[in-house]
Amino acid sequence: MTTQPILEIKDLVAGVEGREILKGISLTVNPGEVHAVMGPNGSGKSTLAAILAGREGYDIRSGTATFHGKDLLDLDPEVRAREGLFLAFQYPIEIPGVNSTYFLRAAVNEVRKHKGLPEFDAVDFLAVVKEKIKLLELDEALLKRPVNAGFSGGEKKRNEIFQMAMLEPSLAILDETDSGLDIDALRIVAEGINRLKSPTNAQLVITHYQRLLNYVVPDFVHVLMGGRIVRSGGRELALELEEKGYDWLAKLEAVAA
Amino acid sequence: MKPTDLYIQHFERFEREAAGQHPGWVFPTRKAGLARFAELGFPTLKDEDWRFTNISAITQLPFRPVLEPVATSLSPGDLSKFAFASLDAQRLVFVDGHFNAPLSSPLEESNGARVTTLSMALARHGSALERNLARYAPGENNAFAALNTAYFTDGAFIQLDDQSRLPRPVHLLFVSTGQTAGDASHPRNLILLGANSQATILEQFVSLGSAPCLTNSVTEMVMGDGAHLEHLKLQDQAAASFHVATLQVQLSRSSDLISHSFAFGGRIARQHIGTTLGGQGIECVLNGLYVADGEQLIDHHMVVDHAQPHCNSHEYYNGLLAGHSRGVFHGRIIVRKYAQKTDAKQTNKNLLLSDDATADTKPQLEIYADDVKCTHGATIGQLNPDSIFYLRARGISKEMAKRMLIHGFAGEIIDRIRSAPVRAELDELVWQRLESHQPARLGS
Numbered sequence: 001m002t003t004q005p006i007l008e009i010k011d012l013v014a015g016v017e018g019r020e021i022l023k024g025i026s027l028t029v030n031p032g033e034v035h036a037v038m039g040p041n042g043s044g045k046s047t048l049a050a051i052l053a054g055r056e057g058y059d060i061r062s063g064t065a066t067f068h069g070k071d072l073l074d075l076d077p078e079v080r081a082r083e084g085l086f087l088a089f090q091y092p093i094e095i096p097g098v099n100s101t102y103f104l105r106a107a108v109n110e111v112r113k114h115k116g117l118p119e120f121d122a123v124d125f126l127a128v129v130k131e132k133i134k135l136l137e138l139d140e141a142l143l144k145r146p147v148n149a150g151f152s153g154g155e156k157k158r159n160e161i162f163q164m165a166m167l168e169p170s171l172a173i174l175d176e177t178d179s180g181l182d183i184d185a186l187r188i189v190a191e192g193i194n195r196l197k198s199p200t201n202a203q204l205v206i207t208h209y210q211r212l213l214n215y216v217v218p219d220f221v222h223v224l225m226g227g228r229i230v231r232s233g234g235r236e237l238a239l240e241l242e243e244k245g246y247d248w249l250a251k252l253e254a255v256a257a
Numbered sequence: 258m259k260p261t262d263l264y265i266q267h268f269e270r271f272e273r274e275a276a277g278q279h280p281g282w283v284f285p286t287r288k289a290g291l292a293r294f295a296e297l298g299f300p301t302l303k304d305e306d307w308r309f310t311n312i313s314a315i316t317q318l319p320f321r322p323v324l325e326p327v328a329t330s331l332s333p334g335d336l337s338k339f340a341f342a343s344l345d346a347q348r349l350v351f352v353d354g355h356f357n358a359p360l361s362s363p364l365e366e367s368n369g370a371r372v373t374t375l376s377m378a379l380a381r382h383g384s385a386l387e388r389n390l391a392r393y394a395p396g397e398n399n400a401f402a403a404l405n406t407a408y409f410t411d412g413a414f415i416q417l418d419d420q421s422r423l424p425r426p427v428h429l430l431f432v433s434t435g436q437t438a439g440d441a442s443h444p445r446n447l448i449l450l451g452a453n454s455q456a457t458i459l460e461q462f463v464s465l466g467s468a469p470c471l472t473n474s475v476t477e478m479v480m481g482d483g484a485h486l487e488h489l490k491l492q493d494q495a496a497a498s499f500h501v502a503t504l505q506v507q508l509s510r511s512s513d514l515i516s517h518s519f520a521f522g523g524r525i526a527r528q529h530i531g532t533t534l535g536g537q538g539i540e541c542v543l544n545g546l547y548v549a550d551g552e553q554l555i556d557h558h559m560v561v562d563h564a565q566p567h568c569n570s571h572e573y574y575n576g577l578l579a580g581h582s583r584g585v586f587h588g589r590i591i592v593r594k595y596a597q598k599t600d601a602k603q604t605n606k607n608l609l610l611s612d613d614a615t616a617d618t619k620p621q622l623e624i625y626a627d628d629v630k631c632t633h634g635a636t637i638g639q640l641n642p643d644s645i646f647y648l649r650a651r652g653i654s655k656e657m658a659k660r661m662l663i664h665g666f667a668g669e670i671i672d673r674i675r676s677a678p679v680r681a682e683l684d685e686l687v688w689q690r691l692e693s694h695q696p697a698r699l700g701s
């Protein structure tokens with residue numbers, strides 16, 4: 001019996017305001033796999049992440065995406081999250097007035113409710129928080145503040161991974177999580193991601209640079225250029241790109257066309 | 258016949274009837290107020306400061322000033338439904354502008370502090386009052402304050418000597434019985450805080466009935482050097498009533514004021530807040546939330562006058578506007594020529610929860626000094642779609658996300674209340690008030 005893929009995208013064509021951005025993406029992510037999606041700016045990386053998470057404003061022209069066999073594109077963003085899809089935002093937003101702990105407990109409980117698990121009361125919740133927050137070397141005091149309020153760039157990214165630890169998704173989409181991080185923050189974030197990896201979940205790491213992939217080692221690397229996956233390979237592909245640059249690949253593709 | 262005529266005609270009778278109740282110097286003050294009121298007349302839409310605020314509904318009310326205490330059978334139980342009913346505080350209750358002793362805490366005159374009514378203070382502490390009463394908000398450019406100067410009935414007199422501290426918050430509860438259209442009350446408070454004194458003072462305005470009545474209140478405050486005051490006003494009157502209020506605070510060197518305004522009620526509610534920063538090293542925070550629905554209009558007019566150098570002022574006002582309501586915010590900051598190193602900030606954010614709600618916001622900065630920091634920001638908009646998406650992407654439903662953001666918007670203001678029990682009470686009140694609005698009104 002083959003295990004069902006966590007995510008299966010087939011010939012996805014999508015755009016915004018009349019402009020086509022994704023021009024036929026196909027990608028399959030199985031449990032236990034780390035997939036990297038790399039590409040130059042404007043290639044469609046963030047659009048892919050946004051569409052998978054369910055952000056409004058994009059139109060899906062054709063193609064499909066299934067999540068644990070269900071039609072993903074038909075689901076509201078909150079249902080996708082409850083089904084086990086997590087997006088670590090490239091630019092996590094600050095939400096003044098909404099207390100972090102209150103927000104996170106509401107989110108965790110929505111996911112648990114959906115899975116048929118008992119909801120956490122305040123005491124149990126804080127116990128779980130204490131345990132997991134250490135993983136990301138975040139100060140508990142930050143959680144007394146409004147969501148992301150006054151967090152440094154590194155703290156915001158670590159907070160995304162901390163939320164991931166609390167929500168235990170089956171698919172984590174990491175949208176340029178390494179951008180803006182110094183070496184130490186990068187190490188902490190990467191260790192967090194690695195600690196959360198399991199044979200039953202998967203990660204889709206979207207990145208421009210190969211830096212993060214030294215720590216979060218991909219099983220598959222896909223290169224997205226001009227809205228298409230122009231090449232897929234193993235982790236050596238990422239190293240080759242690092243060495244030769246995206247132009248090298250662009251020229252190869254142009255020659256082949 | 259002009260709307261002001263009845264007030265002018267009635268004054269002679271008022272003067273005759275009240276003769277002897279107050280010291281001799283009070284009546285010239287009242288008369289001056291009346292004269293100024295007659296000169297100014299009620300404001301119209303042609304007055305710059307009132308161009309967004311049509312008060313014809315107020316001026317068209319029948320003339321019924323409540324100049325005598327109303328015989329009332331109110332019991333403490335009748336007040337228990339209002340916020341702060343069980344707050345550990347020294348409570349003074351005024352019904353239609355008249356002191357109600359049975360509903361109030363015993364008046365205290367302990368070492369260093371006097372918490373009593375203006376009427377009693379006028380009978381006993383003439384000189385401090387003569388120097389201060391109606392000196393700061395006589396209504397020079399404010400017809401309603403001038404009218405109050407003429408017709409004020411009663412209110413609180415709070416005086417703290419140097420170095421003294423109020424052991425508990427003082428809670429001033431102004432109840433409008435709201436039985437008959439046109440009933441008007443004119444409460445007036447005078448608060449004098451000595452050097453390095455400390456106090457927490459709450460002013461709360463509520464209605465029992467729902468008839469369109471007018472409350473026209475004036476609160477004057479003087480803060481001595483180094484005085485610390487947390488002041489909170491909660492206006493939660495009936496939806497058909499009218500509320501016009503003036504707060505004028507004179508601050509001295511190194512004093513620290515945080516004054517909150519929570520405005521939820523009234524068909525027309527207008528609050529003037531004037532602060533004069535008359536010494537160096539002053540910290541002044543004006544923090545407010547207004548929540549309006551239906552046909553309500555809630556209007557805040559602020560003046561922060563940096564008259565001396567090295568002072569910091571910060572205004573944070575958020576408005577939640579649903580239905581066909583209107584929020585008005587006019588924030589004037591004056592930085593005088595020698596007020597160098599002023600740091601003044603003003604932020605007014607308005608969240609429109611329906612297509613028909615409107616907000617008018619007007620910052621007005623008059624800066625005459627050259628070494629100052631002065632920033633202002635105003636926004637009028639809807640819930641941030643990026644914030645809604647972030648919450649939904651974490652499993653929170655769209656409806657819940659909107660509610661969280663709306664509560665959060667109010668929460669930003671409530672979080673600035675320093676007194677923990679007061680903050681907890683307001684948190685609960687605002688939470689319930691927002692939850693009780695139907696979902697359709699909360700911007701679905």
